[in-house]
Amino acid sequence: MGYTTINLEILERKAILTLNRPQAMNAMDITMMQELADCMEELHQQPEVQVLIVKGEGRAFSAGGDIKMMLGANEAIDFETIMSYITRFAIGYYTLPMLTIAQIHGAAAGLAFSLALASDVIVAEDSTKLAMNFISIGLVPDGGGHFFMKExxxxxKAKQLIWEGKVMEAKEAFDQQLIDYVVPDGAAAATVDQIVGKVLASPIASMLATKEILHKEKLPELERILQAEAIAQAKMRQTKDHQEGITAFVEKRQPNFIGE
Incomplete structure (x- = not known):
């Protein structure tokens, strides 16, 4: 299948999924969301793949949801369609019958951080900035962010970090047990290659069976949380605080929230 905002490369037992909107720091617009959903379904039809690496092209893993798209969503884009794509790729990724690794550099924020947290293993470079920062624009996490933070x-602690919404350095995220490895800048790819080599030399069928057992048990909860996130997000999008948050973001100023 051909994609325009992501690249999928399958190399025998390993696949590499690259977020590919570098001119926008891989911000997730509606096209990328749909392609991620389609890609997860394609990967479910690739039984030979046992490891998936997710990374970003250019300066960052991903800046998260595309703020410019949010500004125009009321008119040009069906919000329910956006949330359906997010739900599809979150469930598709969580249920993949392969070991998933997030290879992070630059930044992983908002929806992109939810995607990273859904991974089995997270590797981030020293200078990476990580943020579950939906609250800065008056929204709640989506993409299963509540579920993956809680897990x-x-x-x-998940509530506190979601409410705070601060930007964390990789070391702080590691100390909070949000990520699994912190490596020097430029070393993420080599570290991930080492992890992949070790995994593929292990009895990975057994590892994947354990993943299936644990994830299948939790899947109904993830589905419920995704539905609740979509409902809450629709409500939050109608608030004055959300409009102020995205306007302040675009204008590069501090928002003035009023609790409405």
């Missing part, structure tokens, strides 16, 4: 941190 790694527990409910109390």
């Amino acid at each position: 790694r941190l527990g409910v109390a």
Whole structure:
């Protein structure tokens, strides 16, 4: 299948998925969201692939959802369609019968951070900036962000970090147990290659069976959370705080939230 905003390369037992809108720091517009959903379904039809690496082209992993798209979503884009694509790729990625590795450099924010947190293994470079920063534009996490944060941190800590929405350095994210490896700048690819080599030399069928057992148990909860996120996101998009948040972002100023 041909894609315009992502690249998928299959190399025998390994596949590499590259987010490919470098001119926009790989921000996820509606086309990328649809292509990610389609790509996950394509990967489910590739039984020979046992490891998937997800990375970003250019200066960053991904800046998250495309803010310019959000500005025009009320008129030109069906919000329910956007959320359906997000739900499809979140469930598709979580249920992949392969070991997934996020290879992060530059930044992973918002929806892109949700995608990274859904991975089995997360490798980030020292200077990476990581943020579950939906609150900065008056929204809630989507892409299963609530679920994946809770899985790694527990409910109390997940709430606190979501509410704070701050930008974290890789070392802080590692100390919080949000990511698995911090490596020097420029070393993420080599580190991921080492992990892949070790995994493919292991009894990976057993590893993937364990993943299936644990994920199948949690899948209904993820589905419920994705549905709840879509409902909450639709409500938040109608608030004055959301409009102020995205306007302030575009104007490069601090937002003035009023709690409405």
